[in-house]
Amino acid sequence: MNAHVLVRSLPACSTSSKSKSIFMRTRMLVSNTMEQNFTVLHGLKHLCEPPHYKVWLLDQFGVLHDGKNAYSGSIETLERIAGSGAQLIVISNSSRRAESTYRRLESLGFDPSLFSGVITSGELTHEYLQKRHDLWFAKLGRRCLHITWSERGSISLEGLDLEVVEDPHSADFILAHGTEAVGLENGGVRPASLDELEALLAICASKGISMIVANPDHVTVEARDLKVMPGTLGLKYENLGGHVQYMGKPYPVIYQAATAMTGVDFSDMIVVGDSLFHDIQGGAKNQIDSVFVAGGIHADELGIEEIGHQPMFDKLESLIKLKKIYPSYVIPMFKWCLLVRIVFCMGQ
Known part of the structure; x- marks a missing residue:
């Protein structure tokens, strides 16, 4: 059976021939058997007039900014969403x-x-290590091999009552805040390559100690480049047979913190992010609606050469079907102005 394709025009910012060509191209895209639905938006106005959600859970890198500059229109969009009465919460896989x-x-x-709160995976890591109210954390030792940043600035462990050790044989656990350096016993850092870090992980895995990843992201957008993040080290450690405790998206701990902060149920929230694995899957696992920002870390895969350009729809279809992670909505970038809304079905 062919897909049911529903195309509806909404209040437009432009009636240019360009917007009409996007409209027609999308209609022609979908014609085979499909089972999953999502909506392609050209802005977020439709979700706020009238307000659909009480809380917006916003990623920052690849959505609001690229680490160097705010994206065009992102500040105005935040103001408009906040003006609709919604709470804005940044939930970030930041160390x-x-x-x-x-x-x-x-x-x-x-x-x-504009923000009602900020929840970072680094903040949660600090809280759980400091309070140790969770049984798993309560059983951890105090000696840690600290993998951190050098050029981006090391992460302070002040107030955690931890002993940083340089010898992996002496460590009770690994704490990964970064991917550039190893913490020293004197409080400094020693720059280390990814190969050197992998060698340390191999020793730790042979000892059977656990790893805490304070930033589960695999990569992040940094001025259009992609930088390796601690989540990549977590995957490598799992492949070595090690146990990894991830402290952010897409895992429940960060969404539980969001509902505790706001007092709002997941059904009244929406997640906005550029990572299918972290942001969109996190929403799906917790039954939270989601907006996939196509112009972030997946931009190259989607044929997006410039921020704000529409994804190539055949590549969008292929990527989502390949990952089997389905957003509620897709937009090119985090912006308010809405041109056209297209609903089409995706197959698993």
């Missing part, structure tokens, strides 16, 4: 504390008062 994220956003031109 750093929440206060650091506030400072970064402010330095990039964002008004911190």
Whole structure:
């Protein structure tokens, strides 16, 4: 049976021939048997007028900014969503504390008062290591092999009562905040290549100690380049047979923190992110609607050469079917202005 394709025009920012060509191209894209639905948007206005969601859970890198600059239109879009009465919560797989994220956003031109809160995987890691109210964390030792940043700035372990050890044979567990360096006993860091870090992980895996990953992202967008993140080390450690505790998206701990912060059920939330594996899968696993920002870390896979351009729809279809991770909505970038809305079905 052929797919049922529903195409509806919504209030447009433009009636240019370009928008009409996008409209027609999408109609022709889908013609085979499909089972999953999502909506392709050209902006977020439709989700706010009238308001569909009480809480927006926003990724930052690849959605609001690229680590260097705010994306065009992102500040205005935040203001409009907040103006609709929704709460804006940044949930970020950042190794750093929440206060650091506030400072970064402010330095990039964002008004911190727009956000009802910030939850980072680094903040959760700090909290769980400090309080040890979770049984798994309570059983951890105090001696850690600390994998951190050098050029991006090391992560402080102040207040955690941990002893940093350089010899992996002496470690009770691994704590991965970064991918550039190893923490030293004197408080400094020693730059280390990924090959060197993998060699240390192999020794730790042979000892059977656990690893905490304070940032589950595999890569991140940094001024259009992709940088390896601690989640990649976590995957390598799992492949070595090691146990890994991930502290952010797509795992439940960060979404539980969001509902505890807001008092809002998952059914009244929406996730916005550029990673199918972390943001969109995190939403799906917790039954939270999601918006996939196509122009982030998947931009090259989707044939997007410039921020704001539409993805190539055949590549979008192929990527989502390959990953088997289905968003509720897709947009080229985080922006307000809505041109056309197209609903089509995807097969598993």
